[in-house]
Amino acid sequence: MGAEFVQLSLIPVLIGILSAVACALPGNFLILRRQALIGDAISHVVLPGIVIAFLLTGVTSVAPMLLGAAGAALVAVGLIEVVKRLGGIEPGAAMGAIFTTMFAAGVLLLDRTDTSTVHLDVEHALMGNLESLVWLQAEGWHSLLDLAILATLPDELVRIATVCAIVVALTLVFWRWLKISTFDEGFAQALGIPAAGLGLGLVVTAAIAAVAAFDAVGSIIVIAMFICPPAAARLMTNRLEHQVAWSVAFATSSATLGYIFAGYGPLWFGSPAAVSASGMIASISGIILGLACLYGPQRSRVK
Amino acid sequence: MSLFVEAFFLQAGYNATLVAIGAGVLGFAAGASGTFPFLRKRALISDAVAHATLPGIGLAFILMVTFGGDGRSLLGLIAGSALTAWTGLLLIEWISRRTRLTEDAAIGAILGTFFGAGIVFLTVIQGMSAGRQAGLEGFLLGSTAGMLFQDALLIAVGGSLAVLVTWLMRRPMTIVAFDSDYAMTLGYDVRRIDLLMMGLVLSVTVIGLKLVGLILIVAMLIIPAVAARFWTDRSTKMIWIAGCIGGASGYLGAVLSASAPAMPTGPIIVLVAAGIFVFSLLFAPDRGVLVTLFRHRGFQARVHRRQGLLALAAHHPIREAYTLRLLTREGLVRPDGVPTDAGRAQAAKIARDERRWDVAREIYQDTGLTGRYDGLTPIEDVFTADEIAELDHQLGPPVTARTE
Structure with a gap:
């Protein structure tokens, strides 16, 4: 646990934890509002957004890609709403029709574009690249206090930390509104809370969290983190405050354990190659949810 | 243009012909068997089923290689994918029946977890000496290049069976889709019929994996049914309309992609289906927007x-x-x-x-x-x-x- 850990593992673990928490926080409210699969839809439409941003700007720089992805998420949410209203189609099918179509368009655009010179492919989008985010300039724990070396931290860490902070701040600022409108929308409207705007804001926040996390850890982890930790937390308690705390704890432990198992697990089985950390983090969160389904104190449907 | 005409009349070579016929049959089967899950308002379960096939593919490959096989045997991979997808399906059912979590949360959880596990297995395979040329990534987005006669045969037989079962079970599935409580009073085992509905989706998914990939097969299961809903109010007719929309998108998509370079088959099929959906949304009689x-x-x-x-x-x-x-x-x-x-x-x-x-x-x-x-x-x-x-x-x- 010395210099090597700081160089190779500290940053991926931190990025994993921050991504997981940024996704799990809005996930709590999405689950309670029965919109859990919005996260699934968002993580699929991020691909066309990023490809279009690349086509427009011609570079794989971060700002346009994040904007493109966030824009695609908003377009998807809008289209889903349009299909729901105009066609009288139930939300799940509308979502399924829109996000698969947008994903197909993204794959097609990607195939028709010459992206051989840049790192942009579907597999990277799915699996992320957590293991490569190393901090080679660091020499040990004391590097954390050295400003010159701190400046060489990977950009992904700075970005996801910023987004995580924004998500935490938004959750705290809008806590009362979110809580009231999630459990009783009619009462929220009677109090003058703009419930519809708040619902849209929640989806946008989720999209921003998804896009920032997606950049570092890929879209699988995003889907899993939106749903598994909050769902497991839901089975632990009947108080929203406790549920959110549990979900953060579950997200953190999934990220940490997942990264450790992915990096060191194969060694225990005598295999030299590491496995995908993002996939392992998603799997661990699923195992935690499975345990909560079996033993969570508030798991049963009727009290 | 002439290439398009040639491909349309199946004159563009052996592989293009196989792909066009296979995609057409697969589209028909997907549309028909996607009808009842859509009417039951559970269309997105097919999303979870499709993603849950990935760990099965990886596991089957690892097992086959461990026991000295080639690892790429299609039947083995399909058996593995069907097994994990079925497990995922049962888990979704179990979670939403036994715990307080809603069905959409269960779908999302299974989807994310199984897909994550699948990615872990894929990276394990990449680390194996036999795995470098495995080409299992093709199952994510589909690949038509190496389609063999036996692949087309599998799609034809499996797809026809799925359509046949959908047709035979149309009455119980209609009743369950519209009023499950009434179906229960008639003595139907609602849980079994639900599982049958999703089992049909599962079988279409696994036979379509190689052609269009596990992400885009979801579109072929959902979009034709959604489009067909605009044209009829009778579930029996809807099976055939959805089947025809799916079949037409599959065939046209494959033909289009054969007639131009750098046109991946799976996405084109989905976009053709989406075009038919938008047309239906706007111009259908009685339910259309216009x-x-x-x-x-x-x-x-x-x-x-x-x-x-x-x-x-x-x-x-x-x-x-x-x-x-x-x-x-x-x-x-x-x-x-x-x-x-x-x-x-x-x-x-x-x-x-x-x-x-x-x-x-x-x-x-x-x-x-x-x-x-x-x-x-x-x-x-x-x-x-x-x-x-x-x-x-x-x-x-x-x-x-x-x-x-």
Whole structure:
């Protein structure tokens, strides 16, 4: 646990934890509002957004890609709403029709574009690249206090930390509104809370969290983190405050354990190659949810 | 263009022909078996089922290589993917039945977890010496290049079976989809029928994996059913319409992708299906957006016309611009708002209709008759001539519109 850990593992673990928490926080409210699969839809439409941003700007720089992805998420949410209203189609099918179509368009655009010179492919989008985010300039724990070396931290860490902070701040600022409108929308409207705007804001926040996390850890982890930790937390308690705390704890432990198992697990089985950390983090969160389904104190449907 | 025509008539080579036929049959099967999950409002379970096939593919490959096989045997991979997808399906059912989590949360959780596990297995395979050339990534987005005759045969046999079972079980599945409580009172085992519905989706998914990939097969299961819903209100017809939409998208998509370079088959198929969906959304009779728009405009015109004529009968001036335009166009009023003779006659008729309704609602307490009063329906549509004569008798002598 010395210099090597700081160089190779500290940053991926931190990025994993921050991504997981940024996704799990809005996930709590999405689950309670029965919109859990919005996260699934968002993580699929991020691909066309990023490809279009690349086509427009011609570079794989971060700002346009994040904007493109966030824009695609908003377009998807809008289209889903349009299909729901105009066609009288139930939300799940509308979502399924829109996000698969947008994903197909993204794959097609990607195939028709010459992206051989840049790192942009579907597999990277799915699996992320957590293991490569190393901090080679660091020499040990004391590097954390050295400003010159701190400046060489990977950009992904700075970005996801910023987004995580924004998500935490938004959750705290809008806590009362979110809580009231999630459990009783009619009462929220009677109090003058703009419930519809708040619902849209929640989806946008989720999209921003998804896009920032997606950049570092890929879209699988995003889907899993939106749903598994909050769902497991839901089975632990009947108080929203406790549920959110549990979900953060579950997200953190999934990220940490997942990264450790992915990096060191194969060694225990005598295999030299590491496995995908993002996939392992998603799997661990699923195992935690499975345990909560079996033993969570508030798991049963009727009290 | 000539390439397109050649491909359309299956003259563009052996591989293109196989792919076009395979995609057409797969599309038909996917559309037909996607119908009932959509009607049951559980379309997105197919998303979870498709993603849950990935760990099965990885595990099957690892097992086959461990026991000295090639690892790429299609039947082995399909068996593995079906096994984990079925496990995922049972887990979704178990979570939403036994815990307080809603079904969508269960779907998302299984989808994310299984897909994550699948990615872990894929990276394990990449680390194996036999795994470098495995080409399992093709199962994510599909690949048509190496399609063999046996792949097409698998799709043809499996797809026909899925359509056949959907057709045979259409009655129980319709009842369960629309009213599961009623199905239970009829003695149907709702849980089993639900599992059968999703089992059909699963079988189409696993046979389509190699051709279009596990992410885009979801689109082929959902979009044709959604599009077909616009064209009919009968579930039996919907099976065939969804099947035809799916089959047409599969065939056309494969032909399009064969007729131009760098056109991946899976995405093109999905986009063709999406095009058919948008067409249905806009132009379908009865449920389409355009028809709904015209119907709304027609209703609006009827309301304005009737209210305008009632105002004429009561000698009120018409101030509403749209009403005035409507009545002028029919020659019932002059542009300055003064009624013409035809307008006075119409107004008197409408006013008489209104008075007859007033009397009718006092006499007949049966809401089955008078409940149809909505301010628009002529009384002749509801009551017989004899009854109206009786109403007129109650009303006293007819009053013509005053002329001054």
